[in-house]
Amino acid sequence: MPHPLDFLARKPPYRPQLRFIISGYVQPEVHTEVHTMARALNKISDTFAKSALGPGRYSDGGGLYLNVKPGGAKSWIFMFARGGKRQAVGLGPYPAVRLASARIKALELRSAVAEGSDPKALRTPQRELNFSECADEFLSSMETQWRNAKHRAQWRMTLGDTYCAAISGKRVSHINTEDVLAVLNPIWMKKPETASRIRGRIERVLDYAKARGWRTGENPALWRGHLKSILPPRQKLSRGHHAAMDYKEVPALVKRLQRSDAMAARALEFLIYCAARSGEALGARWEEFDIEASIWKIPAERMKAGRPHRVPLSQQARDLIERLGTTRTSEFVFAGQKAGRPLSAMAMEMLLRRLRVTTVTVHGFRSSFRDWA
Structure with a gap:
């Protein structure tokens, strides 16, 4: 004899009726279809879509x-x-x-x-774009994710006529493996790192074209299982260190900087005190400094790692900021000659050349600090 609760084991469409039976509805089939559809739709969220999947x-x-x-x-x-x-x-x-x-x-x-x-x-029929037009549309849709202006400029330059002139005017549906090789072969061994980045960026553009319905089939810029079998292994980039000054020589340089009235000298002096990157120092704004607490708070959007950074200020760094604060003329601590702009990225490099310090780099002072620490 069947057990009175055997209906609980039945498969849908009966199972969705259960909550309506328990809640006291006389006609449990009412709203069953709506309830089932509500559970079947809208399974993912914006947060889920944005996450690394x-x-x-x-x-x-x-x-x-x-x-x-x-x-x-x-x-x-x-x-x-x-x-x-x-x-x-x-x-x-x-x-x-x-x-x-x-x-x-x-x-x-x-x-x-x-x-x-x-x-x-x-689907609304759309005019098929050539590679150059497709790259522009792809970059326009993605650029808001790239906070670094230099990074955005690099993408546009590498996908433009500097390297991709051979395919720029070709319809995206017609681009094949030979077209991609025409771009990569001339630089594959000479500029291995650049060539690898260009290959990946062409792949992204052609994936975008496929998602928009402008091309079908395998991506001709795909590396694994495709170009890897055609192109020789590229030479690995041998990364050199930024030329750095011996930390024992840094105090003498700081004294020379202190004798200069140039804003670039103040910026380089501050950079040395804080072991900061050039962009972090040059982009510093007054609002980022808590002088009483001796803290420099760099917001996430200005950091390479994309996370907020707190830098404790030494007495020398704090004194420097306080002195500059008495004559501030801009939102930037190290103001440039153009209104509303900081010093240029080359200002400190040019200062070193004028001081005849030509064997080191500005970024190398981070290495000097690390050696001393």
Whole structure:
């Protein structure tokens, strides 16, 4: 004889009715379909989409997936069945297409499937771009993630005519392995680090083009399983250290700096006291200093690691900041000649040349500090 609670073991659509039975509804089937759909949709959040995810497809429900490539590039796809075959429609790259927008597009495509229409036919036809145009659009969608202006400029330069002139005017759907090799071969052994970065950046642009529906098939700039079998192993970059001054000689240099009235001399003196990077020192703003606590608080957006940094000020560094504060004319501690701008990145290097200190670099003073410490 069946047990009275055997219905609990039944598979959906019966199981979703349970909470309505327990809550006292006379007709447990009411709202069952709505409840099931609510659980099936909106599975992921903005926070989840922004997080570092491994390669794969992450379902939001209802056929919408966040597709993550091995290189970390993300895009939205809508999966559906047609003619007994599973098919996919690209809805655009993430984060250029936000989660909310992707859900709206997926809803429209689900309706099309329910009506018997082909979702692929609903996509607004767009003019296919050439590589240069596609790279510009890709960079425009990604640049907000790069806080460093120099980094953004490097991406634009390497994907421009400086290196990619051979493919800049070619339609992205027509770019093949030979085209990519035409860019890489001339620099693969001469500039191995640059060549490797360009290859990866071309791969990102072509992945973007595929997500937008402008090309199909394997990415011709892919390294593993493709170009790795064609190009010779590149020479590893032998990284040299920044030329540094012996820490025993630094005090004498500081005395020479103190005799100069140049703002570059004050900036270099401060950099030496704090073992700071050039960009951190030159971009210092008055609001970052707590003189009473002798602390320099550098915000995350100005740090290479992207995290806030607190630097304890020595008495010399504190005195220097206080002296400059009596004649401040800008939001920047080390103001440049142009209004609203700090000293240029080359100001301290040029100062060293004028002092005939040509065998060391500004960045090398961090190494001097490390040796002393």
